[in-house]
Amino acid sequence: xxxxxxxxxxxxxxxxxxxxxxxxxxxxxxxxxxxxxxxxxxxxxxxxxxxxxxxxxxxxxxxxxxxxxxxxxxxxxxxxxxxxxxxxxxxxxxxxxxxxxxxxxxxxxxxxxxxxxxxxxxxxxxxxxxxxxxxxxxxxxxxxxxxxxxxxxxxxxxxxxxxxxxxxxxxxxxxxxxxxxxxxxxxxx
Amino acid sequence: xxxxxxxxxxxxxxxxxxxxxxxxxxxxxxxxxxxxxxxxxxxxxxxxxxxxxxxxxxxxxxxxxxxxxxxxxxxxxxxxxxxxxxxxxxxxxxxxxxxxxxxxxxxxxxxxxxxxxxxxxxxxxxxxxxxxxxxxxxxxxxxxxxxxxxxxxxxxxxxxxxxxxxxxxxxxxxxxxxxxxxxxxxxxxxxxxxxxxxxxxxxxxxxxxxxxxxxxxxxxxxxxxxxx
Numbered sequence: 001x002x003x004x005x006x007x008x009x010x011x012x013x014x015x016x017x018x019x020x021x022x023x024x025x026x027x028x029x030x031x032x033x034x035x036x037x038x039x040x041x042x043x044x045x046x047x048x049x050x051x052x053x054x055x056x057x058x059x060x061x062x063x064x065x066x067x068x069x070x071x072x073x074x075x076x077x078x079x080x081x082x083x084x085x086x087x088x089x090x091x092x093x094x095x096x097x098x099x100x101x102x103x104x105x106x107x108x109x110x111x112x113x114x115x116x117x118x119x120x121x122x123x124x125x126x127x128x129x130x131x132x133x134x135x136x137x138x139x140x141x142x143x144x145x146x147x148x149x150x151x152x153x154x155x156x157x158x159x160x161x162x163x164x165x166x167x168x169x170x171x172x173x174x175x176x177x178x179x180x181x182x183x184x185x186x187x188x189x
Numbered sequence: 190x191x192x193x194x195x196x197x198x199x200x201x202x203x204x205x206x207x208x209x210x211x212x213x214x215x216x217x218x219x220x221x222x223x224x225x226x227x228x229x230x231x232x233x234x235x236x237x238x239x240x241x242x243x244x245x246x247x248x249x250x251x252x253x254x255x256x257x258x259x260x261x262x263x264x265x266x267x268x269x270x271x272x273x274x275x276x277x278x279x280x281x282x283x284x285x286x287x288x289x290x291x292x293x294x295x296x297x298x299x300x301x302x303x304x305x306x307x308x309x310x311x312x313x314x315x316x317x318x319x320x321x322x323x324x325x326x327x328x329x330x331x332x333x334x335x336x337x338x339x340x341x342x343x344x345x346x347x348x349x350x351x352x353x354x355x356x357x358x359x360x361x362x363x364x365x366x367x368x369x370x371x372x373x374x375x376x377x378x379x380x381x382x383x384x385x386x387x388x389x390x391x392x393x394x395x396x397x398x399x400x401x402x403x404x405x406x407x408x409x410x411x412x413x414x415x416x417x
Contacts, residue, residue, distance in 0.1 A: 004393055005415060007399035016294070021405055048357065080298030080385075084234075091224075152370030 015069055017079030026145075028137040031073040037131045038066045044124035053179050055172070058099060062165065065092055069158045073139065077151030088157040093164040098166050103175040113187035118177040125173035129166045136162040199234045204232060204289035205242070208359040210280050211260060220311055221278055222253065225261040231290065232256070236297060236315040236414075237244035237261075239290030243280070246273040249292060249391070251314035251414065253341070255321025264314040264340070264417075267357040291326045295389065297324050302385045302410065307347075307371050307398055308332065309390030314417050316389070317341050320348040330381070332371035332394065334358040353378075374404065383408035390416050 007013075012020045013028065021028060038094050069087055075082050089095075116126035139162060143155035177184060195368055200321045211223040233239070238249045241263070253262040269362070280286070297319045304327040306316045315330055320327075321344075328351040333339055339354050346352040346365075361370045367374050375398060386402055386409055388395050395413050402409045 003415070005399070006396040007413075009396075010400065010403070012403055014399070014413070018298075018412050020399070020409070020411060029352050080300045081294075081412075084294070084298065085294060 007156050015076055016077075017076045017081035019076050019079070020027060026142050027073060027076075028136075030135070030142045031070050033131065033135040034066055034070050034073060035136050037128065037135050038070075040124065040128045040131050041066075041080045044121060044128050045138060047118065047124045048122040049121060049180055050175065055176075062096075062168075065089070065161065069072070069161065072151070072154045072158065074140070075151070077148035079145050080144070082150060088154050088161070090157050092157065093160045096161070096164040096168045100164070100171050100182035103171045104170075107174050111186060114174070115185040116173070117185065118173070118182040119180045122173040122176040122180075122182070125176060129169035129173070132166040132169060133160055136166065193361065196329075199237065199291050202292060203231060204228075204288070205287045206398045207285055210282055210284045210286065210325075212282065212412045213278075213280055216264065217338045219267050220340060221265055221267065222340075223225055223265060223277060223287070225263070225288075227254075227259055227346075228262045231261075232258070233291035234296045234337055235318035236293070237318075238293045239288045239293075240292055241273070241277075243273060243284075243285060243286040244276045246276070248273045250297070251318070252291075253313075253317045256373055256398050257307070258321065259373055264317075266311045269308035293414065295373070295386075295387070295412060297322075297383070298410075299384055300345040302383050302386070303328065305379065305384045306330070307375070307386060307388045307390070307394070309371065309394045310338070310416070312390030313341050313345070314389075315414060316387070320345050324348070326350045329353065330355055330371040330374055332357065332390065336366065337363055349378050364375045370394075372401060375401050379406075380408045381405050385410045385412070387412050387414075394400075402416045 006038055011023055013023050014020055041063055043055055048055055073086055117123050139158055146152045146155050196357055200337055208225045208226040211226055213218050216237050225414050232268055237347045238247050240373045250265060251263050251264040265274055265277055267278045295315055306327050309332040310315055325348045327348045327349055330353045332355040334357050353367050353374060354365055354366055355367045355369055355374050359410060388398050392415050395415055399411050403413050
């Protein structure tokens with residue numbers, strides 16, 4: 001099956017809502033970073049320890065939620081297509097908080113800055129955290145220009161979710177290292 | 190153009206459903222319409238597809254029927270040597286097949302812009318569903334080879350504000366026939382203004398019509414559904 005059309009060969013692409021925009025526009029940058037984040041999570045899943053500690057379903061759920069956020073990022077505020085999009089779960093971040101609390105429960109208290117690394121799964125969780133932060137910055141920038149009420153509401157949910165998600169990845173990295181018996185390395189001057 | 194509030198888009202895929210063929214009707218030399226019994230709990234939005242599995246092969250087909258209809262009709266181009274369409278062309282009444290669905294987002298979104306539906310061949314299918322669901326007042330360009338390929342014309346023309354049959358091979362026989370491709374018509378005949386383009390059909394048509402929208406119809410929205 002062909003996946004190419006060639007309609008983007010002159011530097012424009014179509015939003016989900018039908019607008020033709022330059023490929024370096026703020027909105028494309030935002031969902032491009034989100035796409036990168038989702039792909040990094042895919043690598044993270046592939047790099048999990050064999051038993052995975054039951055993490056795979058949770059990470060797959062996060063990947064699905066990022067697709068839902070991506071649909072809103074790919075939709076111009078107030079566009080007719082927005083009426084067909086399911087709204088983001090306003091409590092999506094709550095689910096992440098429950099995950100954070102569960103993973104954090106068995107971790108030793110933070111004793112300083114942690115050097116990213118350790119088990120490959122943990123190292124990828126740190127990469128996911130940083131890509132998530134970049135995505136969050138992009139979405140915050142995009143949201144600043146959104147005045148249409150429904151789109152602004154969805155951007156608000158997306159920002160909260162991404163903010164919590166990067167915290168989740170930080171705790172996840174520590175959790176994976178603990179599961180694998182890998183000692184955290186603290187920053188020393 | 191009449192505005193119709195869009196129904197909530199069906200985004201949950203259901204199935205697989207096992208269904209039986211109710212009818213298999215020839216539409217033209219290389220296209221046919223397959224009618225399937227509609228499962229009771231299968232819901233879709235006009236313009237969406239279903240994923241049909243038969244004889245070990247799987248393909249997506251846009252649904253011709255409107256969501257309120259009791260049967261599911263599919264408009265299928267017979268591809269010479271195709272793994273599925275050649276077999277489906279010979280599917281008989283009561284043959285079982287499976288599908289999942291609905292799939293896709295190619296649904297009508299009302300706006301202040303005029304809607305321009307552009308189809309090549311069996312790409313007319315989702316526009317029939319939209320018209321059957323109450324959408325009207327659109328401009329429809331149907332690109333085919335000859336007048337014999339203008340299936341569904343009797344149904345869709347009365348619902349269109351303008352119906353243009355673009356004939357790439359046959360001789361135009363009446364004023365509604367345009368001698369050339371749909372992209373020729375877009376380039377040379379459709380007045381330049383912001384429109385909502387709905388493009389369904391071959392990849393090269395989608396590409397050329399999208400680039401034309403960029404050049405000649407700035408401010409337009411472009412929705413696409415590619416038939417492979």
